[in-house]
Amino acid sequence: MLATYRLEGATLTPVASTAMTFPAGEAHAKQPEAGEAPTVIAVHGTDANDYLAAAQLADVNRALGLSTTLLVPYLPAARADRGVPFGAQHYADLINLIGAEKVVALDPHSPVMPPLVHHLTVVPLRSVIDEFIDPAGYVGVIAPDEGAAQRAGEAADALGLELFQARKHRDFDSGALTGFSCEPLPEEGRLLVVDDICDGGGTFRGLIEATGLPPERVDLWVTHGVFSRRSTGLDQVFGTIHSTDSYGPRLNPDLPVAVHQVTEVLVHLAP
Numbered sequence: 001m002l003a004t005y006r007l008e009g010a011t012l013t014p015v016a017s018t019a020m021t022f023p024a025g026e027a028h029a030k031q032p033e034a035g036e037a038p039t040v041i042a043v044h045g046t047d048a049n050d051y052l053a054a055a056q057l058a059d060v061n062r063a064l065g066l067s068t069t070l071l072v073p074y075l076p077a078a079r080a081d082r083g084v085p086f087g088a089q090h091y092a093d094l095i096n097l098i099g100a101e102k103v104v105a106l107d108p109h110s111p112v113m114p115p116l117v118h119h120l121t122v123v124p125l126r127s128v129i130d131e132f133i134d135p136a137g138y139v140g141v142i143a144p145d146e147g148a149a150q151r152a153g154e155a156a157d158a159l160g161l162e163l164f165q166a167r168k169h170r171d172f173d174s175g176a177l178t179g180f181s182c183e184p185l186p187e188e189g190r191l192l193v194v195d196d197i198c199d200g201g202g203t204f205r206g207l208i209e210a211t212g213l214p215p216e217r218v219d220l221w222v223t224h225g226v227f228s229r230r231s232t233g234l235d236q237v238f239g240t241i242h243s244t245d246s247y248g249p250r251l252n253p254d255l256p257v258a259v260h261q262v263t264e265v266l267v268h269l270a271p
């Protein structure tokens with residue numbers, strides 16, 4: 001999904017995209033009306049055609065002497081951060097070909113992909129979570145696995161809440177997931193599970209099964225709500241599922257999610 005804006009001072013205004021597709025399928029962009037050039041381009045998701053459209057828009061901006069800020073709140077293939085194929089590098093190349101003067105991403109999966117993207121500012125979860133979550137409703141944050149420990153710990157700090165660490169256990173030989181454990185949790189009060197991505201939701205179902213927490217006592221925050229079809233029914237496990245609009249279009253529109261808009265926040269947080 002592509003969205004285009006113009007930033008004047010602190011005011012971000014949606015403007016029509018002049019991106020178009022030729023009949024043969026190639027991306028192109030027309031010259032915008034005077035004063036209507038989209039200097040902020042947001043790509044939400046993984047569609048390579050959106051990145052090619054953004055490249056055309058940024059090129060037009062350059063020809064007009066304007067610089068482009070590219071928001072890529074969900075860094076595609078940030079989870080493909082090792083091995084072959086090295087997807088993080090390929091998507092970084094795709095972002096780099098746009099040639100934006102400033103690129104902004106939110107809460108990347110791991111530290112591997114950010115250095116591959118040129119002119120990137122990373123906005124960590126700790127800088128935004130208190131815009132969207134009221135800590136008064138919670139007694140603590142749960143990190144569902146060791147991969148989530150740092151971001152959940154920082155989120156807990158930002159919200160002034162205690163952190164509880166859970167762990168995924170794997171069969172040493174096969175690598176298969178064998179279960180979850182969690183350090184002792186408070187007897188009462190609501191908890192917030194914090195992680196970067198929900199894909200099928202298996203991680204979160206397994207965790208909640210292991211803790212025995214009922215939905216009235218536990219909500220979920222995931223910065224990037226992929227919510228593939230396997231996530232159906234996750235709303236029976238959690239009271240409220242919070243996410244942002246970093247990833248789109250929604251793959252499972254029937255799953256009830258509190259979707260928080262990040263575009264304004266990112267534009268104003270990135271220096």
Ligand SMILES: O=P(O)(O)OC[C@H]1O[C@@H](O)[C@H](O)[C@@H]1O
Pocket residue numbers: 079109145147148195196197198199200201202203204
């Ligand atoms: O369990 P699902 O939702 O499929 O996958 C999400 C998990 O997979 C990891 O990459 C994420 O960091 C998260 O912990």
